[in-house]
Amino acid sequence: MNPTAGRSRDPSRGRERATRILDAAEDLLLRHGARRVTVEDVAVGANIGKGTVYLHWETREKLFAAVFDRAVARAMSELLVAMRTRPSTCLPHQFAHDYFLAVMHRPLLRGLLLADPELLGRLARQHDPAWDERHHLVSERYFRLLAEYGVLRAELGADEVAYAFQATFEGFVRAEGELTRSESAAPPAAAQPAATTLERRADLLARTVELAFEDSRPVTTDDLRSLAADVVDLFTDLVDRRGFADLVDLVDRAELGAPAAS
Amino acid sequence: MNPTAGRSRDPSRGRERATRILDAAEDLLLRHGARRVTVEDVAVGANIGKGTVYLHWETREKLFAAVFDRAVARAMSELLVAMRTRPSTCLPHQFAHDYFLAVMHRPLLRGLLLADPELLGRLARQHDPAWDERHHLVSERYFRLLAEYGVLRAELGADEVAYAFQATFEGFVRAEGELTRSESAAPPAAAQPAATTLERRADLLARTVELAFEDSRPVTTDDLRSLAADVVDLFTDLVDRRGFADLVDLVDRAELGAPAAS
DNA sequence: TTTTGACCGGATTTGAAATCTGGTCATACG
DNA sequence: CGTATGACCAGATTTCAAATCCGGTCAAAA
Numbered sequence: 001m002n003p004t005a006g007r008s009r010d011p012s013r014g015r016e017r018a019t020r021i022l023d024a025a026e027d028l029l030l031r032h033g034a035r036r037v038t039v040e041d042v043a044v045g046a047n048i049g050k051g052t053v054y055l056h057w058e059t060r061e062k063l064f065a066a067v068f069d070r071a072v073a074r075a076m077s078e079l080l081v082a083m084r085t086r087p088s089t090c091l092p093h094q095f096a097h098d099y100f101l102a103v104m105h106r107p108l109l110r111g112l113l114l115a116d117p118e119l120l121g122r123l124a125r126q127h128d129p130a131w132d133e134r135h136h137l138v139s140e141r142y143f144r145l146l147a148e149y150g151v152l153r154a155e156l157g158a159d160e161v162a163y164a165f166q167a168t169f170e171g172f173v174r175a176e177g178e179l180t181r182s183e184s185a186a187p188p189a190a191a192q193p194a195a196t197t198l199e200r201r202a203d204l205l206a207r208t209v210e211l212a213f214e215d216s217r218p219v220t221t222d223d224l225r226s227l228a229a230d231v232v233d234l235f236t237d238l239v240d241r242r243g244f245a246d247l248v249d250l251v252d253r254a255e256l257g258a259p260a261a262s
Numbered sequence: 263m264n265p266t267a268g269r270s271r272d273p274s275r276g277r278e279r280a281t282r283i284l285d286a287a288e289d290l291l292l293r294h295g296a297r298r299v300t301v302e303d304v305a306v307g308a309n310i311g312k313g314t315v316y317l318h319w320e321t322r323e324k325l326f327a328a329v330f331d332r333a334v335a336r337a338m339s340e341l342l343v344a345m346r347t348r349p350s351t352c353l354p355h356q357f358a359h360d361y362f363l364a365v366m367h368r369p370l371l372r373g374l375l376l377a378d379p380e381l382l383g384r385l386a387r388q389h390d391p392a393w394d395e396r397h398h399l400v401s402e403r404y405f406r407l408l409a410e411y412g413v414l415r416a417e418l419g420a421d422e423v424a425y426a427f428q429a430t431f432e433g434f435v436r437a438e439g440e441l442t443r444s445e446s447a448a449p450p451a452a453a454q455p456a457a458t459t460l461e462r463r464a465d466l467l468a469r470t471v472e473l474a475f476e477d478s479r480p481v482t483t484d485d486l487r488s489l490a491a492d493v494v495d496l497f498t499d500l501v502d503r504r505g506f507a508d509l510v511d512l513v514d515r516a517e518l519g520a521p522a523a524s
Numbered sequence: 525t526t527t528t529g530a531c532c533g534g535a536t537t538t539g540a541a542a543t544c545t546g547g548t549c550a551t552a553c554g
Numbered sequence: 555c556g557t558a559t560g561a562c563c564a565g566a567t568t569t570c571a572a573a574t575c576c577g578g579t580c581a582a583a584a
Contacts, residue, residue: 039544050546051548051549054547055558059546108353163466167467171430195425208426211473213470310528312578316578
């Protein structure tokens, strides 16, 4: 059907195709949920053969994970841009605020984190230990950095703040899920949940983080700039390695041929 | 089989029997999970006939809910005792600390809140709207009280604090679940989660709540005593109405006969 | 009047056949 | 020569009916 089938001349072709697959998958995922989306659906949606999908991801699950990863990477990139523009974004309270909103504005992430069980199926349960480990490592380094720059309350260990921050953040995220769940079950015009707008709830989270974990003494502008640069590096590393690792790998393999194969 | 079958003379008999049923149910629930426990199992465990169970609760689900309620009521009672002994327990950070521990020390509540899906089945999903409403109401009043006594940060509305407190508390509870889950999946001797003991984690929660929500100016001893009394009243009301409402109702009906019936 | 357990019907489980779909690979194509 | 494809396979999932189970009732016993 596709007249341009066969070997492609353009080296960026594979990458472009990969994103097209991801786009198709994301769209279908969002509309029908992981359970109802087949690899063939995705292939059709991307105007390619089913087998081609497997030239990019070795597994359906990994394809879906890549969709998720891309969304995370995009949210992260958004934050990184913000961090470069406004260094204070790297402070925990700003970070929590912006990350919270970045996640909540993405239907895919929102759906996954609120664990709408239908939307992404067992993908939510897909606890990739490698990701957890990396996430843990980055979080650890982030808070260690903050501690070194004197941003954190001195009486708390960086690892303790990391733990408490994580718990608090997740608490606000889950509360968000509770909201959407109860608002869909339309209560009899009562129980308006206090913090009415998403913005307000993000503010509440930010305040909580700031007051609970940050030292009240402000950081100097220079320190802040330097810290922001460090944090940007740290997270850039995370995004690069995680967000597109598989994709890049496979695109390279597809475009350049397997280097070490016989 | 029971030689004392038939009409009982002792009016406290029904109540005693009800607790025996609850005990049996709790034991079985804890050991086998809601899915595997039948009403007959409970009846056998309590040495009574199956039909008798239905003299106390009109439904299996309500029986199980009563088990849960009793556990909550006991945790609450524990807190109420503490509050009378040490009025500062009614301050949000102390309250969070103690309630957190009270819950985590009860396998039934721990299991339910950590949503071990096997342990209590759909009971976890059993969102009794009446309970939610009451819970919401009590929480609202509690924080309003705190605000009136000047315990809360002045710049935050009582309802906002209620929201944020709930989110934070649940975040720490869920983090606890994450811990037990990952420790059972024995990671390769790495990733020790910073806050090593339950106590420490409770402290972390308490600190977070105190710094984020409470005014830094201490309350006078008199005010604190008065506040504690009010809070005790408020929660006593909750426990009385909720914890044993059904049970008391039915025991009364069983012991005294339906008062308004023909 | 209280307690009981046999009994009923809907809900759940079981098991086997039918269907679907993730993943492979021989082939077509440039 | 290497890429793209879709027919194909096996295992997973779904279907559907029969068998079983169990929540809840109620006539009878104590």
